[in-house]
Amino acid sequence: MNPPNIEILPTKDGSVTLYLPSMDETYHSRHGAVCESMYVYLLRGVVDWYLDRREVSGLGVSGLRVFEMGFGTGLNAWLLSEFAERMGLLVGYCGIEKFPLGKEIRDTVDFGFEDICGHWKRVNGSLMDGLFDDNRFFKEHWQRLFDQDYIVLDGGSADVGLMDLKKLNEGEDCGNSMFYKFEGDVLRDLERVMPLGIDVVFWDAFAPKKQPELWSVELFDRVFQRMGVGGVLVTYTANSQVRRNLVAVGFRVERVAGPPGKKHMLRAWK
Ligand SMILES: C[S@@+](CC[C@H](N)C(=O)[O-])C[C@H]1O[C@@H](n2cnc3c(N)ncnc32)[C@H](O)[C@@H]1O
Numbered sequence: 590m591n592p593p594n595i596e597i598l599p600t601k602d603g604s605v606t607l608y609l610p611s612m613d614e615t616y617h618s619r620h621g622a623v624c625e626s627m628y629v630y631l632l633r634g635v636v637d638w639y640l641d642r643r644e645v646s647g648l649g650v651s652g653l654r655v656f657e658m659g660f661g662t663g664l665n666a667w668l669l670s671e672f673a674e675r676m677g678l679l680v681g682y683c684g685i686e687k688f689p690l691g692k693e694i695r696d697t698v699d700f701g702f703e704d705i706c707g708h709w710k711r712v713n714g715s716l717m718d719g720l721f722d723d724n725r726f727f728k729e730h731w732q733r734l735f736d737q738d739y740i741v742l743d744g745g746s747a748d749v750g751l752m753d754l755k756k757l758n759e760g761e762d763c764g765n766s767m768f769y770k771f772e773g774d775v776l777r778d779l780e781r782v783m784p785l786g787i788d789v790v791f792w793d794a795f796a797p798k799k800q801p802e803l804w805s806v807e808l809f810d811r812v813f814q815r816m817g818v819g820g821v822l823v824t825y826t827a828n829s830q831v832r833r834n835l836v837a838v839g840f841r842v843e844r845v846a847g848p849p850g851k852k853h854m855l856r857a858w859k
Pocket residue numbers: 615616617658659660661662663664665666685686687688689773774775776793794795
């Protein structure tokens with residue numbers, strides 16, 4: 590069920606976001622939902638992790654394991670799936686969401702699917718230009734991921750998902766990308782849904798001022814324990830208390846240039 594009074598707002602790049610009046614919070618940047626997602630999570634997260642692993646550390650990369658705090662509309666997860674497919678990378682993705690959105694959202698939300706290649710060109714600084722040019726079935730792919738059932742942690746369907754998750758935990762190559770959506774509370778369920786050895790963390794909680802408990806030293810420490818060495822956590826905020834909390838648990842934290850309309854964001858390496 591949707592949280593009460595959810596609204597759909599246009600953003601500056603032509604895609605939309607969701608707005609929760611009760612919290613006065615949007616799910617993405619009002620400066621551009623798709624551009625933010627591509628820039629913060631794909632470019633400064635997945636792509637930079639990939640380049641670091643391949644070019645700096647000289648290691649082969651056939652796949653990656655990603656954890657997301659706050660599945661929401663699935664925008665980040667969907668862009669990750671498109672990116673990985675084009676790069677020939679296998680993905681093991683686990684995302685957690687406390688308040689799954691109602692299915693009707695799928696028919697009312699438009700992430701500017703016609704112009705995904707344009708968005709990419711606007712944010713990527715000519716790196717991997719042309720990656721999204723084929724423009725095929727973007728909407729259908731996002732809808733499929735959005736429609737995919739959540740694994741309800743307290744419900745009967747949890748076993749299947751958690752069994753497969755064990756493969757991710759043990760670093761097994763599953764031969765196919767796997768996307769798992771868990772319905773749960775990250776504060777309570779983190780260890781049940783975040784496999785060990787995660788390479789990239791998308792930390793996409795609502796703003797630190799609104800939900801400080803999701804940006805605490807205690808929670809970041811639990812996340813840190815489950816990441817692989819060389820793994821990276823990316824988030825849209827550049828909040829200085831968040832930065833100090835990440836440093837306190839042992840991350841090497843960078844304040845890097847932000848997506849369109851935002852000066853900075855944070856990136857934290859283990
Ligand atoms: C900024 S939005 C995330 C947007 C999302 N990544 C997307 O691409 O649409 C924050 C999300 O965190 C979820 N959330 C809030 N508290 C949570 C909690 N304790 N555990 C898990 N998810 C939570 C919200 O319901 C919301 O979907």
